[in-house]
Amino acid sequence: MIDYHIHTQHSIDASGTISAYCERAIEIGLEEICITNHCELDPLRNDSFIRFDGEREPFSNSALLKLKREIFEARDSYKKRGLTVKFGIEVGYYKGIEGILGEMLNGVDLDFVIGAIHCLEHICIDSSKECATYFDQHDVHQLIQNYYRAVEDLIRSGMFDSLAHIDVYKKYGRNHYGNNICDSSPDFMSRIFRMIRDNHIALEINTAGMRFMNEFYPAPTLMKIASEQGVKMITIGSDSHRPEDLGKDLALATEYLKSHGFDGVYTFDKREPSRRKM
Ligand SMILES: [Zn+2]
Numbered sequence: 434m435i436d437y438h439i440h441t442q443h444s445i446d447a448s449g450t451i452s453a454y455c456e457r458a459i460e461i462g463l464e465e466i467c468i469t470n471h472c473e474l475d476p477l478r479n480d481s482f483i484r485f486d487g488e489r490e491p492f493s494n495s496a497l498l499k500l501k502r503e504i505f506e507a508r509d510s511y512k513k514r515g516l517t518v519k520f521g522i523e524v525g526y527y528k529g530i531e532g533i534l535g536e537m538l539n540g541v542d543l544d545f546v547i548g549a550i551h552c553l554e555h556i557c558i559d560s561s562k563e564c565a566t567y568f569d570q571h572d573v574h575q576l577i578q579n580y581y582r583a584v585e586d587l588i589r590s591g592m593f594d595s596l597a598h599i600d601v602y603k604k605y606g607r608n609h610y611g612n613n614i615c616d617s618s619p620d621f622m623s624r625i626f627r628m629i630r631d632n633h634i635a636l637e638i639n640t641a642g643m644r645f646m647n648e649f650y651p652a653p654t655l656m657k658i659a660s661e662q663g664v665k666m667i668t669i670g671s672d673s674h675r676p677e678d679l680g681k682d683l684a685l686a687t688e689y690l691k692s693h694g695f696d697g698v699y700t701f702d703k704r705e706p707s708r709r710k711m
């Protein structure tokens with residue numbers, strides 16, 4: 434089993450050292466993990482930090498190189514114990530980030546780059562504290578339209594290996610707009626999944642939804658469309674923000690994938706995908 438979405442204490446909203454995660458991975462029998470800390474770069478927000486030894490540092494190319502050294506150290510020492518450790522990142526995408534992100538990643542040698550939409554109009558819809566600010570100003574159709582417009586820009590940017598938690602808006606949107614947001618499969622979803630297929634970006638199965646609302650990201654309605662539209666590249670991750678959540682529900686997610694006709698997941702090495710059969 435592999436887990437390709439993990440936040441260590443370097444992310445300002447997560448806890449657990451790299452070695453705590455590696456030890457936990459061995460304990461629960463994972464073969465490969467990819468550490469994907471947050472990279473938020475919006476100059477209009479105040480979350481563009483990474484943490485080292487409890488101290489916040491502004492995100493920079495040199496901070497990423499420092500993180501790389503720590504992850505590579507773990508990679509070397511845990512290799513002997515049969516665990517593969519990959520170096521990834523989860524970028525909070527917004528239109529216009531391309532130039533600064535390119536500079537940020539220059540020479541960093543990442544294995545895997547996840548793109549995520551966390552913010553719309555600079556408000557984090559994936560934050561319990563902030564989401565109401567956005568939801569109060571938009572009806573559910575505006576939310577979904579604006580969210581997927583941002584997803585299309587993310588895909589078109591060509592900068593990412595996988596698209597994180599595609600229907601993350603349901604996490605807090607459900608309380609605000611009602612349960613039917615979970616089944617929301619607007620008519621343009623077929624186009625979105627064709628774009629995913631044609632732009633060679635993977636679709637992530639993210640098990641964090643299970644912990645928040647007993648449903649994976651993406652919801653079954655979306656998985657069905659993804660499968661019909663011929664999406665093939667899938668990555669899988671727990672999105673754990675503490676070692677206890679590492680690997681959670683991955684076995685269930687594998688069954689979920691199989692039930693929708695998928696039989697493989699992808700790993701990445703220096704941004705090169707390879708398929709492994711489930
Ligand atoms: Zn995310």
Ligand SMILES: [Zn+2]
Pocket residue numbers: 438440523672
């Ligand atoms: Zn994440």
